[in-house]
Amino acid sequence: MRGSRLPAGGENVLQTIRGKRAAAEASGIKLIDLSIGEPKGPALLSAREAAAVAVMSEDEAMHTYQYNASPGVPNFAQRFVQVHVKRDFQEGDVDYLTMPGIKPMLGLVPLACGCADQNLSVATTTSPGYPIPADWCGYHPYATNYAISLSPGNEFRFTPDQIEEGTGLVMMNYPHNPSGQVATESWLRQICEYCSENDIRLFNDAAYIILSHGPDSLCLADVAPDYPDLSWLEAFTAAKLIGNGTGWHVGAMVGSPDFVGDFKEVKGKTDTGFVAPMAAGVVAAFEGDRESIDLVREMYRSRLGLLAKILTDRGMHLALDPAAGFFTLWLAPDRAFGQKVESAEHFNFMMIEETGMVGVHFPPYVRYAVCADVAAMSDEIGAAFDKAQVGYD
Template sequence: MQFAARLQPLQTNVFADMDRAKAKSAAAGKEIIDLSLGSSDLPTPECAIAAIETALRDRATHGYTLFHSTQFFRQAVAQDYERKYGIPIDPETEVLPLIGCQEGTAHLPLALLNPGDFALLLDPGYPSHAGGVYLAGGQVHPMPILEENGFLPVFEDIPPSVLDRTKMMVLSYPHNPTTAIAPLSFFKEAVAFCQARGIALIHDFPYADFVYGNTLKAAPSILQADPNKTTAIELFTFSKSYNMGGFRIAYALGNPTLIGALRQVKAVIDFNQYRGIMRGAIAALENHQTIVPPTVKTFQTRRDALVRALHQIDWHVPTPPATLYIWAKLPQPWQDKSIQFATSLVEATGVAVSPGAGFGKAGEGYVRFALVRDPDVLETAVRRIATFLHR
């Protein structure tokens, strides 16, 4: 059987390798402490569960959910965004429900790219961003983001020959995996850059609320730099802020032409979520102030515990300003061996982390810790890591 050439770039996946390494370690009797996946271990809010439970008995929610039957959800999203950022959103033309942000980043290239066109992606960056480009027959031009540049791309480094064939750029701040926050001034630069070249600007925004300290209540939105929605679209998920990862509920908002194109692709691939899930998401939005601040505080406590424990074993990682991760430069002699480090660590100790190379070439030399366990478990993980490093 012969498969399409578009599958070829998707053959390798270090996270699949890590999954095999975790299974091997578990089969050998190791207790797995999995810090490799950014899947929140906190419970879904009770108000969301109650709304979904009530909907289950409502027969009006049991049919297909086409676009026009999502109006109530789109209106709630638009009102919430305007409350948060002060930018009006038209729920009819500027909002689209999604089955997770990954649906948006996977389907947008199908709407924007012809075979051979370029997409500008962050390196390191979230792996699924590249997957959608390859499935659309496009080419990826990685934009390296380095510590000395605040983990922000340098647009002047993009070759003119690439720019001539570029149709889209994907940004994502607060950034997974580096934890960097992009200032509004950078977003204004990115919007101007894309406006001048007719490039669609996609901002993947799952960690909007995951900013620590008192300097920001929430991270900047790309639409604050493009309030007229000339070129930008933003994707938000309920998976992180509201611990609803398994419910696969998200949305896109922004430029109405991009929303319309994404809607066209979506219409021939899937319908929408069960309306009861949308009711649960609305209940979460309405209770934002009682849900999100305690959630962020929990992850900040975990962040502080893991940073402190790593410092105590002389692994001096920076304290991340945002997200639910720690991006750690590997100690000697493991620098430039992130996959070998991660697989060896889980096989020897049961502690699983994500190798930086899995996020792109510029991620080599780092590993990512996900703050998805309580402080005492994180401290146990660090004690096992210390034994591994000394050995």
């Protein structure tokens, strides 16, 4: 018989918002869309030009499966990881692999920790957070996920005592989507020490590390090699590094050789690797066009400041001053449009219906991204929040 074989209501919040956005637009509402955090426009010119040349190459290595390596772009993973990581690694401390972006790899992380045939308890930074690690765990029958609670109370950085006994894997995301919190050295040391002592594998999704505002924001790889018993892995992507690289599907991982080895085994069976000419384009940007990468970062940073001012001037409360990325996270108000706000979702939907302003609700917060040109939209954003007349108890 035909019909869905999936449980009802299984969509995640990002899918819900895409649906809501389309319905609002179809009903004639003019949208002020600050919802999905995806860079706009093309990739950097330097990356596009180099990728175009690479596509025309006669070299077979440029056109073949790359698997976990990069025959078309020698040492891509080492070169790419070193763009983000401040320290040098000792021979044998780490291993590397290439990959086609982070999102499809997140489900392989629990598999690389044995969840295909044994129970695995996975802690994720998904409350609030990018839901994909939890979604993937939902698809693995032997993986059980719990979200570590993040809030202004812990400044969106969890403490070791929030990691439950029996946890086999922590999947964290710093810089954090949606709060913009970053991992500092002293915080990372606490987490590395705890995971090392308790034999917990530690994974970090560093998708936003290139958009860090200051030197305090570190990668897991800056600290983890100091813990010789720690089994760790970190993922980097070009999605936000070359302007709009979201469709390029180029990334790399670094980690302790044991974890990378397990990951390579699982990934080698299930994935054929990235597209080498696109990786060649990414190399041209990070090795020859740092200026443009820095300009993109500054653009988001200045938009974050502008949006934060427009909303705070109209009574909204920021959950945290973002230190990286292109998201602002707000506590949903208790009152808006002369009504009691029932939930963050209620607030987000009221804003969409009454003003066209679209965010993403991560209860009890609402996230607004600055991927669109906030300066050009500032009058409309201001007018939307003037109309909302928000208040907190």
